[in-house]
Structures are given as C-alpha cells and as structure tokens.
Amino acid sequence: MFITFEGIDGSGKSTQAKALAATLEAQGIEVVLTREPGGSPGAEEIRRMVLEGEPDKWSPQTELLLFTAARRDHLEKTIVPALAAGKVVICDRFADSTRVYQGITRGDLRKQVDTLHQLMIGREPDLTFIVDMDPSVGLARAKGRQGTEERFEDFGVSMQEQMREGFLSLAAEFPDRCIVIDGNRDIDTVAAEIAGIAKANLG
Incomplete structure (x- = not known):
C-alpha cells in the first residue's frame, strides 16, 4: 500500500508519518518511510535546489518541472x-503538494500540473492523510525549526491560508483516498486516529 501525508508547513504531517x-x-x-521532494539520491539533490534560497529564486513553472x-x-x-x-510505502508529501503549491498558490498551473503528472508519474496514493492545521500556528511551528529549508515558509501566512484551502479542496476532489485529520489536537491522539484508519485499510 502507498500512503501519503499532506498538509501545510508545520501541520505535523512529518511527525505523523514517522509515528505511523x-x-x-x-x-x-x-x-519504507520516505519524503518529497527527495527520497532518492537524485531527488535529494533537487530538494536542496528548490527548498533553499530566496523566495523568488524559481518561478512556479520552473518549480513544477x-x-x-x-x-x-x-x-x-x-x-x-x-x-x-510487498512493502508499505509511507511518503511525506507527493503529487498533491505540487497540485496545491504550484497548481494553486504559486500560479494558476493546475492544468499543467495534471498533464505532467499523467505523462511522467501516472500513479496516485492508495490512501492520503491531510493533516489540517490553523495556518498561523503551522507557520509559527515551521519557522521555529530554524532550518535552511524555509523558502516556502518565507512567503508568509497568506500563502499558508491558500494552501490550507487547496488541500481541503483536494480532499473533496479525491474523497476515495483523502482523509482530513484534525492536526490541532495532541500528537498521540492524532497518531491513534491515523493508525486506526491505516490498519482498517490494510486489512
């Protein structure tokens, strides 16, 4: 089974992916616990290119590519x-992040995102957990990490608000695989809910 975790920056999705x-x-x-961008040597090289540096380093079109x-x-x-x-793959972000970041919040590129996805990827997760979080709280958490990969956080809370709406819209668009989880609760409560849903789907 291919399980993905999505959500705004600082939503706790990475923590929940590890917990599951x-x-x-x-x-x-x-x-196999993995992440995007990244998860393979070549992809990790690209990760450093796109997540570090000034916000205007790349255009939305270049980011998409x-x-x-x-x-x-x-x-x-x-x-x-x-x-x-025969392994279970748990991935911290996948194509839904591109649909939201480059398809909605960074530019009106959803059609291009979907076309490229169909041509080059052609796979959707079996199950997607969208960890929903108050955008201002999530951004404060993300900025509090004080890491070097803060290029998208530097766009500010308005982008986080757009992203949240984008992820909730995707949940409505793909109801068969997307489940919205309230990430404003304590970590263990959220983890228990996610584990229960995952186990039910794994049979």
Whole structure:
C-alpha cells in the first residue's frame, strides 16, 4: 500500500508519518518511510535546489518541472521497487503538494500540473492523510525549526491560508483516498486516529 501525508508547513504531517511507520513496523509490517521532494539520491539533490534560497529564486513553472523530475526519480528508485517487494510505502508529501503549491498558490498551473503528472508519474496514493492545521500556528511551528529549508515558509501566512484551502479542496476532489485529520489536537491522539484508519485499510 502507498500512503501519503499532506498538509501545510508545520501541520505535523512529518511527525505523523514517522509515528505511523513505527506503529506498523512494531506489528511486523515492512515499511519504507520516505519524503518529497527527495527520497532518492537524485531527488535529494533537487530538494536542496528548490527548498533553499530566496523566495523568488524559481518561478512556479520552473518549480513544477523540478518537482516533477524529482518525483520521477523517487518513483523509479524508491517507491515502485518497495511496492513491488510487498512493502508499505509511507511518503511525506507527493503529487498533491505540487497540485496545491504550484497548481494553486504559486500560479494558476493546475492544468499543467495534471498533464505532467499523467505523462511522467501516472500513479496516485492508495490512501492520503491531510493533516489540517490553523495556518498561523503551522507557520509559527515551521519557522521555529530554524532550518535552511524555509523558502516556502518565507512567503508568509497568506500563502499558508491558500494552501490550507487547496488541500481541503483536494480532499473533496479525491474523497476515495483523502482523509482530513484534525492536526490541532495532541500528537498521540492524532497518531491513534491515523493508525486506526491505516490498519482498517490494510486489512
């Protein structure tokens, strides 16, 4: 099964992806925990290019091409081999992030995003958890990490608000695989809800 986690910056999705991986592994399930952009050597190189630096470093169109290139490498080198080996793949962000970031908030590029996805990726997750979070709280959390990968956080809270609406719209667009989780609660409560849903889907 291919499971993805989505949400605004600072929503807690990365923490929840790790928690679910640990829970499943404790039950003897083989799990590959990965992330986007990244997840393969080539894609990690692209990650550094797109997440570091000034906000206006790349245009939305260039970002779309870079993210798609990273995703293709990630798919070939990590995701497809793991799924073929019968493992559960848990990915921190996937194509839905590109649909929101470049398709909605960074430019009106949704048509181009979908066209490139169909041509070069051609795969959707089996299950997507969208961790919903108050944008101002999420941004404060993200900025509090004080890392070097803050290019998108530097666009400010208005972009986070747009992103939240974008992710909620995707949940309505893809109801068969997207589940919205209230991320404003404590970590353990959120993790327990996610684990229960994942286990039910894994059978």
